[in-house]
Amino acid sequence: xxxxxxxxxxxxxxxxxxxxxxxxxxxxxxxxxxxxxxxxxxxxxxxxxxxxxxxxxxxxxxxxxxxxxxxxxxxxxxxxxxxxxxxxxxxxxxxxxxxxxxxxxxxxxxxxxxxxxxxxxxxxxxxxxxxxxxxxxxxxxxxxxxxxxxxxxxxxxxxxxxxxxxxxxxxxxxxxxxxxxxxxxxxxxxxxxxxxxxxxxxxxxxxxxxxxxxxxxxxxxxxxxxxxxxxxxxxxxxxxxxxxxxxx
Amino acid sequence: xxxxxxxxxxxxxxxxxxxxxxxxxxxxxxxxxxxxxxxxxxxxxxxxxxxxxxxxxxxxxxxxxxxxxxxxxxxxxxxxxxxxxxxxxxxxxxxxxxxxxxxxxxxxxxxxxxxxxxxxxxxxxxxxxxxxxxxxxxxxxxxxxxxxxxxxxxxxxxxxxxxxxxxxxxxxxxxxxxxxxxxxxxxxxxxxxxxxxxxxxxxxxxxxxxxxxxxxxxxxxxxxxxxxxxxxx
Numbered sequence: 381x382x383x384x385x386x387x388x389x390x391x392x393x394x395x396x397x398x399x400x401x402x403x404x405x406x407x408x409x410x411x412x413x414x415x416x417x418x419x420x421x422x423x424x425x426x427x428x429x430x431x432x433x434x435x436x437x438x439x440x441x442x443x444x445x446x447x448x449x450x451x452x453x454x455x456x457x458x459x460x461x462x463x464x465x466x467x468x469x470x471x472x473x474x475x476x477x478x479x480x481x482x483x484x485x486x487x488x489x490x491x492x493x494x495x496x497x498x499x500x501x502x503x504x505x506x507x508x509x510x511x512x513x514x515x516x517x518x519x520x521x522x523x524x525x526x527x528x529x530x531x532x533x534x535x536x537x538x539x540x541x542x543x544x545x546x547x548x549x550x551x552x553x554x555x556x557x558x559x560x561x562x563x564x565x566x567x568x569x570x571x572x573x574x575x576x577x578x579x580x581x582x583x584x585x586x587x588x589x590x591x592x593x594x595x596x597x598x599x600x601x602x603x604x605x606x607x608x609x610x611x612x613x614x615x616x617x618x619x620x621x622x623x624x625x626x627x628x
Numbered sequence: 629x630x631x632x633x634x635x636x637x638x639x640x641x642x643x644x645x646x647x648x649x650x651x652x653x654x655x656x657x658x659x660x661x662x663x664x665x666x667x668x669x670x671x672x673x674x675x676x677x678x679x680x681x682x683x684x685x686x687x688x689x690x691x692x693x694x695x696x697x698x699x700x701x702x703x704x705x706x707x708x709x710x711x712x713x714x715x716x717x718x719x720x721x722x723x724x725x726x727x728x729x730x731x732x733x734x735x736x737x738x739x740x741x742x743x744x745x746x747x748x749x750x751x752x753x754x755x756x757x758x759x760x761x762x763x764x765x766x767x768x769x770x771x772x773x774x775x776x777x778x779x780x781x782x783x784x785x786x787x788x789x790x791x792x793x794x795x796x797x798x799x800x801x802x803x804x805x806x807x808x809x810x811x812x813x814x815x816x817x818x819x820x821x822x823x824x825x826x827x828x829x830x831x832x833x834x835x836x837x838x839x840x841x842x843x844x845x846x847x848x849x850x851x852x853x854x855x856x857x858x859x860x861x
């Protein structure tokens with residue numbers, strides 16, 4: 381048997397109590413960044429989540445490229461739709477995987493046992509998911525530009541993609557943490573997510589299409605406003621209800 | 629240290645815990661025995677603030693659940709049959725991550741000390757997914773004692789371990805308890821708990837149906853005590 385004499389010789393419990401850094405605000409940010417760091421570090425090693433999202437996204441735009449033989453005018457009309465179909469479905473894969481990693485080895489319980497405001501865990505997971513989604517989008521955009529011969533690097537379009545992704549991830553992370561408790565989590569997440577996220581997808585498709593088709597800014601602004609309002613409301617809702625969603 | 633009164637937990641129409649009463653003094657090691665489906669894990673999850681009681685009063689270290697859950701969590705270390713560790717992080721990275729979540733000061737030194745405690749210092753840079761089940765469970769104990777909690781909850785910690793790994797785990801459990809911590813451990817392995825616990829409570833059909841201290845019963849009488857308690861419940 382293993383030699384455990386070093387354990388017995390250690391100082392007793394009361395004398396070894398490690399100091400705890402206890403400012404509530406500091407604890408919130410420390411926990412948030414710890415979750416982000418953990419997700420990024422684990423993903424850099426495994427590349428499970430990003431590779432599945434990326435392969436799926438590239439396959440979708442490739443299939444659309446062969447399925448739709450489009451002239452320049454039609455391309456501008458359908459590009460926003462194709463892009464957001466790609467982003468939302470790839471995003472669902474990522475959200476599912478991100479929470480499944482927490483559930484499979486009981487790590488979600490490990491997170492919930494920490495003496496921090498549980499919204500810090502939500503924001504940490506959401507920020508990590510947003511980073512993964514933006515990475516996939518940053519790779520998909522130039523590939524799409526090449527395949528469809530369309531310039532997608534328009535500041536307005538990039539802003540819509542950022543706002544749409546924030547809204548999608550804000551709701552998606554909350555619903556994924558709910559769906560992960562169920563045995564049918566892979567099927568359940570899209571069923572829960574898509575009805576709720578419809579306003580984001582519509583606003584993002586309209587806003588993206590507006591920039592691609594050169595529509596006047598005053599016609600695009602309402603869609604951008606809708607995205608901002610949706611992002612703020614659903615981030616606030618998630619902040620308030622996450623604790624109840626994850627607790628039995 | 630732990631005080632539970634008239635605890636009820638319902639999942640829909642089904643009551644899993646039915647008016648459970650339970651007290652543990654500081655420094656006690658209580659083995660919570662019971663058949664499958666008795667409500668042991670549900671009870672431990674409520675103590676760990678992972679599940680809300682439907683009715684009843686739960687206090688740990690003077691703090692009430694769920695109202696003061698954060699203060700309770702700071703005082704708790706939990707080990708379950710799942711390791712609660714990330715396979716794609718190393719042993720040291722896992723502990724550093726949880727240390728940040730708990731706000732442990734002097735984290736690097738504390739992580740080194742804990743890895744030494746559970747005998748994994750030499751494997752600290754290895755990914756946890758390369759560890760055997762026994763090593764993962766030792767690291768899980770390291771994770772649970774990282775912030776030096778006053779109360780430790782173990783939920784079937786021997787599940788899936790072979791004989792050697794179980795013996796090694798028992799040694800660590802004894803040392804964890806010897807440092808004055810209050811320990812509650814669920815198990816249905818009487819032989820293992822007999823050598824570890826200072827008190828044996830039997831949980832059956834959602835309530836504590838019998839309780840005995842180590843000095844009050846011979847170790848070889850424990851299986852009969854358990855069988856009779858479950859039968860009479």
